[in-house]
């Protein structure tokens with residue numbers, strides 16, 4: 001597949017699924033705008049990519065929770081390339097471990113809801129404004145199996161992902177049969193840095209059984225390359241080995 005001339009914005013692109021998506025898109029010829037908060041990590045992650053793949057990747061330090069920061073990133077993208085063809089909403093944070101509702105502080109709730117839900121809203125809104133002008137584009141939201149099933153200790157994370165799923169379904173209904181397409185991918189455990197922030201360390205043995213970020217990038221590629229008439233709401237993917 002050749003994405004030459006296409007412009008892709010990827011959030012959470014300094015690590016894990018977002019980084020794998022940015023690499024895949026650039027490898028297939030797209031101009032990629034990679035977003036994450038920490039500029040140093042973003043730079044390092046782009047520098048870690050083979051030179052011929054990273055040449056079309058631009059990093060912009062962006063906080064998806066912050067309206068002004070999101071608008072600035074989208075405006076910079078449009079002033080560089082004139083359009084946005086693809087948005088991958090992969091920025092996300094999880095809980096430090098299983099926690100009962102009564103143990104959760106408001107600031108934890110806000111951090112997760114603002115990143116996973118408000119961030120998806122702000123990025124999608126700004127991208128949709130540009131995509132609707134050209135009646136063309138594709139938004140892919142990275143949800144989770146937690147968007148379909150909430151465990152007792154996963155309350156905030158699941159609430160944020162159920163919310164992002166509702167947002168995705170609403171965006172699909174609103175843009176049905178238009179030139180702008182929307183889908184989601186809902187993975188089970190994927191071996192990324194998200195597991196390095198847990199209070200209880202996750203064993204290598206457990207990580208070895210997880211999906212890899214490249215598996216999710218492959219599914220993004222699959223969605224982006226379906227024929228125009230084929231719509232897929234969501235792909236749920238889990239590891240056969242867990």
Ligand SMILES: NC(=O)c1ccc[n+]([C@@H]2O[C@H](COP(=O)([O-])OP(=O)(O)OC[C@H]3O[C@@H](n4cnc5c(N)ncnc54)[C@H](OP(=O)(O)O)[C@@H]3O)[C@@H](O)[C@H]2O)c1
Pocket residue numbers: 011012013014015016017018035036037038039041062063064065089090091092093094115116119142143144145186187188189190191192193194195
């Ligand atoms: N890994 C899994 O098992 C798994 C399973 C299902 C779904 N998911 C979902 O997949 C997505 C990607 O997760 P991952 O596993 O790839 O995580 P990761 O390796 O921890 O990467 C998270 C990325 O999001 C960025 N980020 C966090 N907060 C941000 C903010 N406010 N603004 C902009 N960027 C922000 C991080 O960079 P900065 O910290 O520098 O901002 C980083 O680039 C998340 O939505 C996650 O919920 C993951």
